[in-house]
Amino acid sequence: YGRAVDLLAASGAFDEPKEMVRGGFWRNFLVKYEESNWMHKRMIAVSELVERASRRGEEAGKGGEAKKALDHLYQAQCNCAYWHGLFGGLYLPHLRSAVFTHLIEAENSAASAGERVPWHEVRDLDGDGVEELVVHGRDLTAFFKTRGGTLRELDMRSPAFNVTDTLTRRREIYHDKIAVSGNPSGGAPAGAVSIHDITAAKEAGLERLLRYDARNRESFLDRFIDAETTLEAFAGSSCGELGDFLEAIYRLAVDGSGKDARFVFERRGGVGPAPGERVTVDLVKRVTMAPSAPRLEVAYAIRPVDGRLDCRFAVESVFSLLAGDAPDRYFRFPGRDLDDPRLASTGEERNVDAFSLVDEWLGIEIGIELEPPALVWRFPIETVSNSESGFERVYQGSAVTAVWPLAVEAGGEARFSVRLSAGRGRKG
Known part of the structure; x- marks a missing residue:
């Protein structure tokens, strides 16, 4: 998309087809970034857990804990960490970490409301057609993938923290501009410039x-x-x-x-x-x-x-x-x-x-x-x-x-x- 826009703009004939050239679509982030899809599907699974906990909590007189679970779920649904615009978003680890912390806290509160999960379960958690193994312990929750036999996520329950949250190093279209940046020392170019056109680097190399x-x-x-x-x-x-x-x-x-x-x-x-x-x-x-x-x-x-x-x-x-x-x-x-x-x-x-x-x-x-x-x-x-x-x-x-x-x-x-x-x- 970026190259197509640059090519059309350089030709001087961009005004006419501009309305027909569109950029990213939100759900495409779930395809391009496995981390976004994983976080999204984790959130959906926790949402289902909280819904069950809400019903059980009311029946058991533990509605307060169920409401805490719901509050944490809502905070975990803050959209910023699931995607990115021109900058930030998914690439910022403190945003992703906050989402996972609230998901884990929602699980903890759901358990306090009386909702129990199996010691282990095998399910296609991320919707890719391949099953994952989820093991729930008192102190840790581990998520293993049968694809590669890997540990996809390891959560501490107290403090609520995902110790394996990271991001794969991927090529982005703007990486082409970095090696030829005209302002490697950082800072925005002089004058009024659109945020779409800033090509400065905040550090050399x-x-x-x-x-x-x-x-x-x-x-x-x-x-x-x-x-x-x-x-x-x-x-x-x-x-x-x-x-x-x-x-x-x-x-x-x-x-x-x-x-x-x-x-x-x-x-x-x-x-x-x-x-x-x-x-x-x-x-x-x-x-x-x-x-x-x-x-x-x-x-x-x-x-x-x-x-x-x-x-x-x-x-x-x-x-x-x-x-x-x-x-x-x-x-x-x-x-x-x-x-x-x-x-x-x-x-x-x-x-x-x-x-x-x-x-x-x-x-x-x-x-x-x-x-x-x-x-x-x-x-x-x-x-x-x-x-x-x-x-x-x-x-x-x-x-x-x-x-x-x-x-x-x-x-x-x-x-x-x-x-x-x-x-x-x-x-x-």
Whole structure:
């Protein structure tokens, strides 16, 4: 659309067809941005929950809690975070975070009104035709996708906070203007200029941040990468993917035995540089989540079927604590002094068995334990979007990846595990 408008305007013949050339349509945001669609469908599911809670709350004499749930739902329906105009909107993490906080609070109030949800449920939550697994615990609610076997959302119930809310790095039409911006130092051009025509950059070098992700940003992505892959190539999405697991549908099985809930995602796929050179691989990931503790574990078993695997296996996740440069939000690697502990920092640490992301403002800590110890890469997810005063960098979260060497003969097995906790921590 942008290119068509520029072409017509340059031709000097735009006035006549202008009324026939239209831009975006609101529902198209649900198609272009998976995050917008996910948030929208989460809101619809919570709306249905609140409706049931309202009826049950009145019957049980808990109408006050039901009204609280409704109030939070209404606040979560504020449209700003679900889309964007010329600037802001969906690209601003504090707006998305506020929506999720009110959705979680609405769920909490619905529970107080007597509306119960199942311990786990399998449903097509986002309307894409593929089922998701939702696990409701006392402290955490986890949303897993069978597409890719990923963790799509992880919510803390108190404080009400989505710790995995992020945004995929996508190309936008205005990115074409950034490298040739005539006013890289920031500020609007002199004179009266339409907000449609502002092309200033709020800082120099934004063109270096124009990196685009090959798939949606989620957690527990199962990556098979070359042994020579560097952190720089991985962070820039310029490294090759040897496996075919990222967009594939995993089989899901539920094991209801024992005090903890166990769920198994498994798939037979291929790993190799080209279709004719791929090794058949069985990948099994077992998810264990305690109903009354703020933790979950993902245990991997990787079994090559008809050849030797010789590469790296990487488990990539992303967490967002909103402020990448704030001194009270940082990485902690026990026993190590990081040169730059900020959440927006880039670096690698070897032989890591545990680390955490700390938010002293909210008083929460996301802990990760690895077995066996792994190489850990970290880097910020930063987007470039438009604002009322020019193009700007926006911190969307921190990607953390555990990387293990993978050298297994046919018929053998490699095992790895990632334990994640999200609970109360030090409050500044």
